Amino acid sequence: xxxxxxxxxxxxxxxxxxxxxxxxxxxxxxxxxxxxxxxxxxxxxxxxxxxxxxxxxxxxxxxxxxxxxxxxxxxxxxxxxxxxxxxxxxxxxxxxxxxxxxxxxxxxxxxxxxx
Amino acid sequence: xxxxxxxxxxxxxxxxxxxxxxxxxxxxxxxxxxxxxxxxxxxxxxxxxxxxxxxxxxxxxxxxxxxxxxxxxxxxxxxxxxxxxxxxxxxxxxxxxxxxxxxxxxxxxxx
Numbered sequence: 001x002x003x004x005x006x007x008x009x010x011x012x013x014x015x016x017x018x019x020x021x022x023x024x025x026x027x028x029x030x031x032x033x034x035x036x037x038x039x040x041x042x043x044x045x046x047x048x049x050x051x052x053x054x055x056x057x058x059x060x061x062x063x064x065x066x067x068x069x070x071x072x073x074x075x076x077x078x079x080x081x082x083x084x085x086x087x088x089x090x091x092x093x094x095x096x097x098x099x100x101x102x103x104x105x106x107x108x109x110x111x112x113x114x115x
Numbered sequence: 116x117x118x119x120x121x122x123x124x125x126x127x128x129x130x131x132x133x134x135x136x137x138x139x140x141x142x143x144x145x146x147x148x149x150x151x152x153x154x155x156x157x158x159x160x161x162x163x164x165x166x167x168x169x170x171x172x173x174x175x176x177x178x179x180x181x182x183x184x185x186x187x188x189x190x191x192x193x194x195x196x197x198x199x200x201x202x203x204x205x206x207x208x209x210x211x212x213x214x215x216x217x218x219x220x221x222x223x224x225x226x
Contacts, residue, residue: 004157033214042203042216043158091157103148104214106157 002026004107006092012113013082021077021110025094032075033104034067035091043091049075050098082114120217121204127223134191136220138204139184145207147180147187152201152219161189161202196226 005024013019025032030051035043045059052072060066064082069075079086089111093104120139128134140147144166150158164171164180164187171178177190191198201219 035216040218042218045215048214093158103160103163104150104158106150106159108157 004092004094004105006090006107006110008110009108010111010113012115014115015082015084017082017114019079019082019112021079021090021112023075023077023092023094023107025073025075025092026096026105027073029094029096029105030072031095031098032069033093033095034075034077035093037089037091037109046077046090079112082112084114087112087114121202121220123220124218125221125223127225128194130194130196130224130226132194134194134198134222134224136189136202136222138187138189138217140187140204140206141185142206144182144185147178148205148207149176149178149187149189150203150205150216152203154200158203191222194222194224196224198222198224 004026007022032049034046036046037043047054047060047067048056049069052069064080066078067075077090089109091106091109093106095102095104122137126134146163146165148163149161151161152158162173162176162178164178169180175192180187187204199222201221203216203219205214205216
């Protein structure tokens with residue numbers, strides 16, 4: 001596709017459930033980022049991949065959050081034992097270059113609602 | 116720590132007027148970027164200004180950078196109702212962790 005694709009666009013789940021959010025970056029982009037955005041706030045950094053490896057996961061709030069990118073392309077953000085406070089829009093971005101060298105291309109986000 | 120902090124938090128102007136938003140940052144800089152976000156949508160890159168540049172133009176956008184004051188401004192000239200959105204700055208200081216956004220400026224352009 002032409003842009004960053006995120007699925008699902010909306011996810012409603014119950015407290016305690018497991019959730020997976022998928023990001024399909026622009027073809028050839030080696031850098032991939034996950035952000036979380038709450039209402040009225042800017043995006044909050046979660047994790048950054050360069051290729052297949054998580055180069056920086058310091059933004060993940062706790063060990064219920066995990067992300068993978070096994071083949072260096074599609075990434076999945078996994079949230080275990082969801083809590084109401086996890087409700088937010090989860091944004092994915094990709095870039096052809098390393099941090100500090102160029103723009104990020106964002107997807108439309110996955111809106112997660114935990115009831 | 117937030118690497119980009121925008122002000123004002125909210126700005127409301129009439130169509131045709133100019134809109135100016137400011138950004139302050141804390142550390143050294145590789146480049147500074149401005150993004151726009153329409154309500155409920157993803158962020159769209161607007162313009163990038165490098166640390167050795169002082170001013171840059173793109174269409175109706177004008178960005179300035181003052182590294183001595185660690186600040187940048189985004190000017191939108193001849194605003195339109197379609198410019199209504201949130202605007203964010205990001206200081207790329209070479210670390211993924213530092214690609215952190217502030218709360219943004221919510222611009223409302225009234226027709």
